[in-house]
Amino acid sequence: MPFPATHPALERALALQGYAEPTPVQAAVLAADAAGRDLLVSAQTGSGKTVAFGLAAGPTLLEDRDTLGKPGAPLALVIAPTRELALQVNAELTWLYKEAGAVVASCVGGMDPRREQRSLAAGCHIVVGTPGRLKDHLERGNLDPSALRVVVLDEADEMLDMGFREDLEEILDSAPEGRRTLLFSATIARDIATLARRYQRDALRIDTIQRNEPHGDIEYRAMRVAPNEIEHAVVNVLRFFESPGALVFCNTRDGVRHMHAALRERGFSVVGLSGELGQRERTDALQALRDGHARVCVATDVAARGLDLPDLGLVIHADLPVNKAGLLHRSGRTGRAGRKGVSVLIVPYTRRRKAESLLDAAHIEAEWGPAPSADSIRAKDQVRLLEDPILAEAPAEEDLALAAKVLESRSAEAVAAALIRLYRARLPSPEDLFDDPRDSGHPGRSDRPARGERPERGDRFERSEPVGRPARLAPEDVNWFRVTVGRRNNADPKWLIPLICRLGHVTKPDIGSIRIFDNETKFEIARTVEAKFLAAIAATADEDIRIEPSSPPGARAEGGERPAFKKPFKKRDGEAGGEDRPKKPFRKGPPPHKADGKPAGKPAGKPFGKPAGKGGGKPFKGPPRKRD
Structure with missing residues (x-):
């Protein structure tokens, strides 16, 4: 449908930018019942919110005039949680109000405050900034709020989560009573509702989020990989999709540094974003992405807040998100403004259940399968x-x-x-990944027998699969260890050996026999490197994989494991289970007698108690009889 009627200057700007149809949130704020009112809007990231509140504020700022006139004290104030989002909003409002002659100023942390002070003193129509910097200019007298007609809070839930409540309250308290307050948030939690009741008057509630179904423009895929091949899987996913823009998420700064270095070494044009970067480095990295000089961005959740990258068609979760909100927020970076996107979860065999619970909680149906192979990429x-x-x-x-x-x-x-x-x-080479033939692509199916197939008798116990020991490692030259992954985690020596080498700082010749059980794997380590191996695994912090000393397979030490297989106990007739076992014959009637008529049993005349001459002497004749 065409855009609803708005101010002619804004209509010309929309036409120049190629806007033909409004998004749902833009149509809602331009409806007749929203005109001139305070708005409490919940909308997904990438739904066109910036243009929406720019259009909603237009009639209030322009009224019946063709242009905004000479700049002076600001007429509109837009508050955003991060400097990147504030600069993006500044750029959007600049082209939207260009035909109306607007001057848009920005006040964000990390920029030169003196330059911002001069811009405010020279006059402007719209100010876009972050809470901390706006509060600073307000307290120093650089920002004059007396002429404000509209105040916009963009992504208010994130600003409250980041601890900006006091700053927001101070800014809103300084604004005139008669202004309009437009509050945009992904969710309307209790804190947001409280803020709205305090600073809005008769606000119209607008909800454009479809809560019972996932984002329709995002395709979710879950790819099962060996725990030591996460980095290789990320390489192959990037090569398979070849998206103009891709965002790779890691949970820690160290993870960002390692992934950034690994992708750069392989020839990808990549930048990294984490909290340790300065503002100049962050600005340069984002500009490289927007200019097309970099195609991949590796970031943490905090560093990616408010990030809006052009042509971002691929999001990769190299580390699984912590919760459902993290999954949706990360994935929401793609599939924006009607464009399609792909969100890929890299799922190690040891974290399959975690991934399943995340997808179930978010009501997301993901396509499960292996990571792209080198042949499919070629x-x-x-x-x-x-x-x-x-x-x-x-x-x-x-x-x-x-x-x-x-x-x-x-x-x-x-x-x-x-x-x-x-x-x-000019293309990075794809990686050869471990291909487990048991992995059917469906979660949880690789370790189950096929329909109609009966498991072997020993499958209910710990059945091991041995891998031969090199000839130079004799039994007396090794000690046994255990790792907390087994057949149920698709354990295989092809990826277990590299994993043990990486975690224990040893080489393949230092590893002897390997035995894989259902829930664990036992392996030998040469005694010559045992001290180094113990120190390395003690310093490893991995919540999914743990290595510790163990007894040899089949050894039943105190508190040890049950033997691999034990013969069933045979039981008597009438008892449940088992077969008959030999038993003494049962005769009816009195006990057999000897020829002298005395019953058979203990020898006649043999006393009970201690024998004579060994501390007792006399035979036991019963309790003494009482005399009269």
Whole structure:
């Protein structure tokens, strides 16, 4: 549907930007019942909120005038949680109000406050800033709130989560009583409702979030990988999709540094964002992404708040998010403004249940499967090469002349082969990943027997799969350890050995026999490296994988494990389970008698108690009889 009627200057700006239809939140704030009122709006990230509150504020700021006139004290104030989001809002409002002659100033942390002071003193119509910096300018007298007609709180829930309540209250208390207050938030929690009741008058509640179904423009995929191949899986996912913009999430700053270095080493154009970066470094990184000089951004959850990257079609969760809100917030960076996006969860075998619970809590149906293989990536590269737009462009005369000279000394096949080599040279090579044939692509199915297939008799006990010991490691030269992953976690020596080497700082020849059980794996480590191995695993903080000393398989030490298989106990007739076992014959009637008539049993005359001559002497004759 076309845009509802708004101010002519704003309509011209929308037409110049190619806006033909409003998003749901934009249509809602331009409805007749929302005109001139305070608004309490909940909308998803990327739904067009900035243009929405810019259009909603237009009639109040412009009234019946064609332009805003000479700048002076600001007429509108927009508060955003982060400097990146504030700068994005500044850019959006600049083009939206360009036809109306608006001057938009920004006041954000990390920028030169003196330059901002001069901009405010020179006059402006709209101020966009972060709570801390706006409060600072307000207290110093640089920001004059007396002429404010509209105050906008963008992503108010994040500002409260970040501890800006007091700053927001001070700014709102200084604004005139008759202004409009537009509050936008992803969720309307108790704190947001309290803030709205205090600072809004008869606010119209607008809710455009579909809570019972996931984001329709985001495709979710869960890819099961070996725990030591997460980095390789991220490489292959980036290569498989080849999105113009991709965001890789890690849970810690160290994880961001390691992933950033690993991707850069492989030839990706990548930047990293974490809380330890200065403002200049963050600005340069974001500008590289917007200019197309970098294609991948590795970030933590905090560093990605308010981040809006162009052409972001892929989000990769290298580390699983902590909760449902984190999953939705991360994934919401893609699939914005009607564009399609893909959200990929990298799920180690040891964290399958965590991933399932996250997806269930968020009501998300993800497509499960392995990470893209190197062969599948090479196949897609062939398709992309044949569909490259450069092959469809009309050649220039200069290009045709040079091509004729090349073909004079080279065959067409040689030239085409050279073109293919040049195309592949600019692409990072895909990684070879562990391919478990038991992994059917559905969570939880790889360790279950097929329908109609009966498990072996020993499957109810711990059944091991041995891997041979190198000849130079004798039994007396090794000690046994255990790792808390087993057959139920798709344990396989192909990825277990590299994992043990990485966590224990040893090499493959230092590892002897390996035995895989249902819930754990036992392995040998050479005694020559045992001290180094113990120190390395003690310093490893991994909540999913734990390595510790163990007894050899089958050994029943105190508190040890049950033997791998024990023969069932045979029981008597009538008892449940088991088979008959030999038993003494049962005879009816009195006990058999000897020829002298005395019953068979204990020898006649043998006394009870201690024998004579060994501390007792006399035979026991019963209790003494009482005399009269």
